[in-house]
Structures are given as structure tokens and as C-alpha cells.
Amino acid sequence: MVQSYKIDAVSNVKSRLENAKSIILVDYKGVNIEEVDELRTRMRNAGVDYFVSKNTFIKIALNELGIKELDDYLAGPTAVAVTRIDEVAPARELANFKKDVTQEKDYPSFKIGFVDGRLMDAQKLSILAELPGKEVLIAQILQSLNSPVAGFIGVLQGILRKLVLVVDAIAEKKAKN
16 A cells, blocks of 8 residues: 555655646766755756655656656656746756856766756757846847847938938028028
């Protein structure tokens, strides 16, 4: 008979994984407690739910949600980074953490990611991590869309300025005559 705490644990994991835009499995082997606290704080500040659970509980919860692609990667020490907001945030925060805190060490590392319904290996997640945030990308797109309009307005203003100067010069010349 299944013990009730196991059912509760799976239910808890499932509720944390529901409606996720991004689920990233992380191998956290070698990370000490101070580093884990720092990583959790960074993830929390970025709107990412970062937790550790038994691989069996994670697998059952994912399977109940219809996600079976991650089953083969649930071996060894596994942490889960989940977000419902910015798909890139877990990968970006983990990459920044590795760069800032663990520097030249090989841990923590990406195992696999399930981002926006697509499976991504560690290499793709590393590339994804280098993308700027969603707000920055939107601002860049808007700036590029606005740039030609701003240039055109600048040209029109220059033409109008010259026209006003010419009309003023003609008015002054007629006033002298």
C-alpha cells in the first residue's frame, strides 16, 4: 500500500510543475549548502521555483501531466527549476550563478530542459541562457521598429526648420525694401 506522505509529495511536485512554461532538470552534485542558498535566492528573485525532490516523485508528477520526455534524465542528484513567467529565466539564472559563484567548476550543470513544449539539451540551454530577458527583447524590437520613424521625423523637422528660415529671410528682405 502506498504511504500517504508519498502521495502528498507527488501531489506537491505536480502542483509546482503544472502550467510551467519551462522545466529544467539540474545536476547539483558538488554544490555546497551556502551555494545552494545563494542559488535558491537568485532563482526566487527571478520568479523561478527551484526545488529538490526524489526522482521517482518527479517522474510520477511529470507523467501525470503528460510529460514523458524527461524520464530518462531522472537519475542521480536532480534539482528542478520551474517557471510560469519567463521561459529563459531558469537557464539564465543557473548560467549566471555558475559564472558568478562556482566560476570554473563544472557544477551545477544542466541535464535537460523542457521549454515551451520542446526538449532542449544542455548545449541549447546554454545558448538560451545568453539571451536577454523578455522585456529587453521586446524593448529592442520596439526600438528597431521605432528607429526608421524617428529618422523620418528628424528629416521632416530639418526640412521644416530650413523652410522657416527661408521664409523668415524672405520676409526680412521684403521688409527692408
